Each structure stands twice: as C-alpha cells, then as structure tokens.
Amino acid sequence: TQLLEQSPQFLSIQEGENLTVYCNSSSVFSSLQWYRQEPGEGPVLLVTVVTGGEVKKLKRLTFQFGDARKDSSLHITAAQTGDTGLYLCAGASSGTYKYIFGTGTRLKVLA
Amino acid sequence: EPEVTQTPSHQVTQMGQEVILRCVPISNHLYFYWYRQILGQKVEFLVSFYNNEISEKSEIFDDQFSVERPDGSNFTLKIRSTKLEDSAMYFCASSTTHYYGYTFGSGTRLTVV
Numbered sequence: 001t002q003l004l005e006q007s008p009q010f011l012s013i014q015e016g017e018n019l020t021v022y023c024n025s026s027s028v029f030s031s032l033q034w035y036r037q038e039p040g041e042g043p044v045l046l047v048t049v050v051t052g053g054e055v056k057k058l059k060r061l062t063f064q065f066g067d068a069r070k071d072s073s074l075h076i077t078a079a080q081t082g083d084t085g086l087y088l089c090a091g092a093s094s095g096t097y098k099y100i101f102g103t104g105t106r107l108k109v110l111a
Numbered sequence: 112e113p114e115v116t117q118t119p120s121h122q123v124t125q126m127g128q129e130v131i132l133r134c135v136p137i138s139n140h141l142y143f144y145w146y147r148q149i150l151g152q153k154v155e156f157l158v159s160f161y162n163n164e165i166s167e168k169s170e171i172f173d174d175q176f177s178v179e180r181p182d183g184s185n186f187t188l189k190i191r192s193t194k195l196e197d198s199a200m201y202f203c204a205s206s207t208t209h210y211y212g213y214t215f216g217s218g219t220r221l222t223v224v
Contacts, residue, residue: 030210040218043202101146
C-alpha cells in the first residue's frame with residue numbers, strides 16, 4: 001500500500017517567518033502535486049512536479065521533488081496570514097491515473 | 112478562470128436511497144475523476160474516466176457506484192443504495208492530461224441518515 005506521510009502535521013508561525021513542510025514515501029512516484037485546501041472547499045492545485053530533483057518556484061513558494069522521486073518539500077519564504085490553510089501532497093505512480101493524497105500539514109500564520 | 116462546478120453543494124439522503132452527484136468539468140479537459148473525503152480523513156481516489164470509459168477505480172468504488180458522462184458536458188457519480196459510511200465530501204476533478212492541469216470542484220457534502 002502506498003502511503004504519503006507529511007510533516008509536520010500542524011505548524012503555527014509568525015508572519016514573516018520561513019517554513020518547510022515535507023512529504024515522504026517509500027514508493028516512487030512519476031508525478032507529485034501540492035495542493036492547498038480551505039475548509040469546506042476542494043483542493044486547489046499549486047504545482048505538479050515530474051522530474052527527480054526538479055525545483056519549481058511560485059512567488060514565495062518553492063517546491064522540490066527528491067532525486068529518487070520518493071519525497072518532496074514545500075518551502076514558504078516570509079509567510080503571510082493568507083498562507084494559512086491545509087497543504088496536501090499527492091503522488092501518482094507510473095501507469096496509474098490515481099493520486100494518493102498525503103495526511104496534510106495544517107499551517108496557521110499569525111499576524 | 113475556468114472552474115469545475117458541482118451540484119448540489121449539500122445532499123441529505125435516507126440510507127438505502129439512490130443519489131446522483133453532478134459535475135460539469137472544464138470544457139477542454141479530457142480526464143475526469145471522483146475523489147471523496149470523509150470528515151477529518153485523507154482525500155481518497157474513487158475513479159478516473161477517460162475516452163468515455165473508466166480507466167481506473169479504487170477498491171472503494173464497488174458495484175454500488177457508477178459514473179456516466181451522459182451528454183458530453185456533465186459527469187455524474189451515482190450511488191445506488193447509500194450506506195451511513197458513504198457520508199463524505201465528494202469532489203469531482205478534471206485535467207488536461209493524465210498528470211497536468213488538475214482542477215477540483217468545491218465538492219458535494221453527502222450526509223446519509
């Protein structure tokens with residue numbers, strides 16, 4: 001069974017601080033996505049990475065896919081209160097259409 | 112910005128009744144999906160649909176579940192005889208390719224009583 005573990009589970013930081021959340025698995029993924037989900041809403045896609053070692057930047061967010069394509073990280077620089085939310089990673093293996101979702105990191109950025 | 116539309120936003124049904132959840136995917140997307148999220152738990156894959164047929168389904172997607180794209184724009188999920196444990200948020204998603212361009216709808220909250 002494929003599992004994606006995210007850490008930390010909860011994170012509360014002050015506005016302006018930097019943070020990194022992690023997504024780890026023992027399985028290899030062909031594609032990995034990061035989402036943000038607000039309460040009562042569907043996940044909103046932030047990024048898709050498909051190449052081992054790939055780094056993608058989206059404004060203050062930096063996403064990295066591990067060389068072995070088993071793990072990923074999301075780094076936020078100078079967090080803002082608007083970054084508050086549940087961050088989910090999801091991975092898909094080669095030859096499959098389904099994404100396995102991680103357990104999520106709930107981030108709260110305090111003013 | 113194009114979006115995936117789901118109706119209804121909330122559905123309450125009696126155990127054993129049939130429900131149909133509806134979705135309008137983004138018009139130029141080719142891949143369609145249903146996921147569900149039981150309160151407080153992970154988002155779980157149910158089924159993917161491509162080229163007018165199911166391309167993959169999970170063990171959750173048993174004979175009680177079916178999907179259909181009846182008219183080229185709507186994408187529906189039917190649960191024939193609902194059980195209490197079917198209570199969850201059901202999300203429809205569509206994508207341009209197998210991996211890229213995933214867009215989720217806002218979900219239908221299904222409550223089985």
